[in-house]
Amino acid sequence: MPLEERHTAANIADWIEEVIVKFNIPPEKIKAVVHDNGANVVAATKILHAKHGYEPVTCAGHTLNLVVQNSLKSQQAISRCVGAARTLVEHFKKSELASTKLKVKQRNMGTKENMLLQDVCTRWNSTYAMLTRLQEQRWPVTATLSDPEVTQRGKHYLDLKPDQWGLIEELNQVLEPFHSATVLMSGEQYVTLSSLPHVVDKIKKLLQNLESPPVVSFQTHAKEQVTTRWKNLGEFKPESPNITLLAASLDPRFRKLKFLPADQVFGVKNTLQTMALAVKQQVRPTGSRNETSSTAEGTPSAA
Known part of the structure; x- marks a missing residue:
């Protein structure tokens, strides 16, 4: 799907949205957009972040x-x-x-x-x-x-x-x-x-x-x-979590976050626990219903 229009920030953002639809990618599964340092591309990722919350992540190699x-x-x-x-x-x-x-x-x-x-x-x-x-x-x-x-x-x-x-x-x-x-x-x-x-x-x-x-x-x-x-790489705000630090916290190699000050480490860990608890609460009702259903099916009927 080549972008045939002018490579403006708005056109690039629209094109990415079209690609998401074309390939049936669930929008809720998208957490970030990796991009180079081109001004138009950076601006496009800001548009996507404002509209959908996709976190802009600069390509490290570039x-x-x-x-x-x-x-x-x-x-x-x-x-x-x-x-x-x-x-x-x-x-x-x-x-x-x-x-x-x-x-x-x-x-x-x-x-x-x-x-x-x-x-x-x-x-x-x-x-x-x-x-x-x-x-x-x-x-x-x-x-x-x-x-x-x-x-x-x-x-x-x-x-x-x-x-x-x-x-x-x-x-x-x-x-x-x-x-x-x-x-x-x-x-x-x-x-x-x-x-x-x-x-x-x-x-x-x-x-x-x-x-x-x-x-x-x-x-x-x-x-x-x-x-x-990478001035914002080490900054963490609970109201706007840094997904890079969250990813590092989940990685066994870096989970101690030794590159951060203690207060920042606490913030990352606390936010991660809150997010995990929220997911657990969302999953639990479904699991409970399935468990109840299975129990009911396995219970012999009264003669």
Whole structure:
């Protein structure tokens, strides 16, 4: 069911309602709508929340990628370094001679014969993949670029400077938690919503300052981005329950809610118990009637 009209918030909201009807999804079974960070999509989820109470849940993978990409651009030295790495990889992708020579150097040095990877800013974790692969292939790449058959005189600028290689190594350390979090939150064979508060809390704690000023700046910016983009994640109001925290409370791995202050934990647990009691009271009359009926059927009639 493609949306053929303009992708305005109202049209998107109407389209989602049509999809719900078309696939016979009981509206009362819908608790949340997962969405990306597009302004029109965010506005559409607000419309659905106002009309039906569907809770908007931002896609964790998309949000983490935005945090990483924005933070990489926030520091000039890092931005230049990533740009230089991108240019270097692109050179090997376009040059058959360079890529062939790289394989020879890899064999001679006993390095894994892995291809260099080009990043795409909209593809999750691709910048991390590019930088980790470059770090792995640093010496074969450097040796290849030093070969006069590959690099013409005056084009040695393609190779990264020692401080840039060092920066890449540090960047890989701080990007690794984002990579792991994205992989975890992109899972399709297990529940992910309940993991989100724990994952966000862990990322904040793992963003420890390293020595390099550019990386320190990256970490500071990334932490601010994570805090801002998930500013309501740790807030819980009984009158408007946070379904992410409720999900975490039901997950055996996170049910103690260690990432929340004690008063918030009490609020979540209390609300959950109230909800469970309400469900139990709704189910009990039906169960009682069935039990009575079964007893009556099993009672022998008087002779």
